[in-house]
């Protein structure tokens with residue numbers, strides 16, 4: 001899988017004025033890195049700068065628990081919250097225990113399936129823990145400054161809807177929304193003109209996201225909301241509600257959407273997510289995903305998903321371009337993202353797995369337990385074989401069912417298509433040796449051709 005980030009539109013750049021280096025939140029740095037896509041209201045750049053320079057601000061971003069994990073697309077929004085946190089501001093991650101059940105129509109061409117309340121509840125728990133873990137990893141491994149960071153606040157909007165009276169909500173909040181404005185949102189208009197249409201439930205979504213902002217404004221003086229660029233319609237609705245009822249100016253910021261090569265938004269709806277949960281996308285797979293970034297994309301992703309300044313990205317690219325085959329830039333990107341998402345242990349596991357897959361490093365495999373080997377070679381059959389003295393290469397391969405019959409085994413092994421622990425083994429009658437063919441953990445990794453693996457656990 002590969003992905004592209006939609007480029008920062010130059011027209012938006014003008015609206016965000018440059019900040020002095022000593023500003024609390026150096027928006028200039030974010031702008032130079034292409035991390036900001038849009039600002040609402042579009043002329044508010046100066047005011048945002050002044051507010052950020054004058055005192056710590058509060059910012060929030062929401063994530064709907066429609067899966068048990070966040071994904072790489074969401075990471076861009078989390079990175080933005082982290083930038084604010086680094087600037088001394090209070091960041092809030094809102095997990096939409098209520099909105100996740102309603103379903104945001106933004107960026108969707110059909111109605112979402114109704115979510116089971118228990119599943120949503122479980123997802124809220126796992127997303128909250130995931131966000132906390134990422135912020136912890138950041139503070140532990142990527143924040144070298146002596147200043148303390150304000151802890152991330154994780155809230156669930158089910159908290160303020162669970163006891164809400166429907167009539168009071170419609171009378172008190174619904175009244176402030178004009179049908180014309182609601183119908184004009186891209187997420188609504190595009191669905192209304194489609195065959196799939198739009199239910200009242202999804203149509204009402206923008207009211208809930210707007211009320212969330214109002215709630216957080218009242219409770220935490222939260223004047224900023226950030227989200228992917230598909231969230232601009234919902235953010236504008238919230239802005240309108242607050243302008244009507246709260247006599248406070250608030251601001252929306254969006255980040256570019258990360259898209260696949262075919263231009264689809266990377267996320268749950270498109271079934272192309274790269275997950276942040278290690279049981280869904282292992283640290284090794286996440287690491288490899290970024291190692292495979294094409295050269296044409298790597299600058300953009302270094303800017304979006306690492307904390308390197310725009311200048312430092314350029315320096316790294318100069319080194320990279322001198323020896324592109326070494327993939328220095330991709331390696332840095334993969335390391336930083338894996339460290340942020342999975343911590344030091346996850347990064348170490350990803351590097352160990354990379355060594356197993358791509359080097360003949362027997363030491364690495366022999367230090368792994370069976371579970372780690374299984375997670376690297378997902379889908380490879382695991383075969384338990386009773387160890388007989390004098391067992392040969394051919395006997396082991398047949399016992400593991402690497403070949404259909406003896407003649408296939410002899411032919412393919414002799415032709416050089418069979419490997420034990422990543423070493424080509426061409427003599428079918430060679431007797432297996434402990435420590436070489438059978439590793440210290442009593443495991444052997446058998447391979448036929450380039451990609452077909454069998455994991456053998458020897459029983460003694």
Ligand SMILES: Nc1ncnc2c1ncn2[C@@H]1O[C@H](COP(=O)(O)OP(=O)(O)OP(=O)(O)O)[C@@H](O)[C@H]1O
Pocket residue numbers: 061062063064065066072073074076077104106107226227228229230231255256257258259265266267268269270
């Ligand atoms: N590919 C992406 N690039 C940048 N931001 C993204 C991407 N995918 C999601 N986001 C942002 O992450 C935030 C949370 O999104 P959400 O939890 O609804 O995930 P999602 O993948 O967009 O879900 P779905 O595909 O079900 O709509 C939103 O601000 C959204 O715009």
Ligand SMILES: N[C@@H](Cc1ccc(O)cc1)C(=O)O
Pocket residue numbers: 061062063064094096099104157208209210212213227231234
């Ligand atoms: N609507 C956002 C998630 C969200 C939920 C509630 C909010 O208050 C804000 C944002 C999305 O689907 O991506």
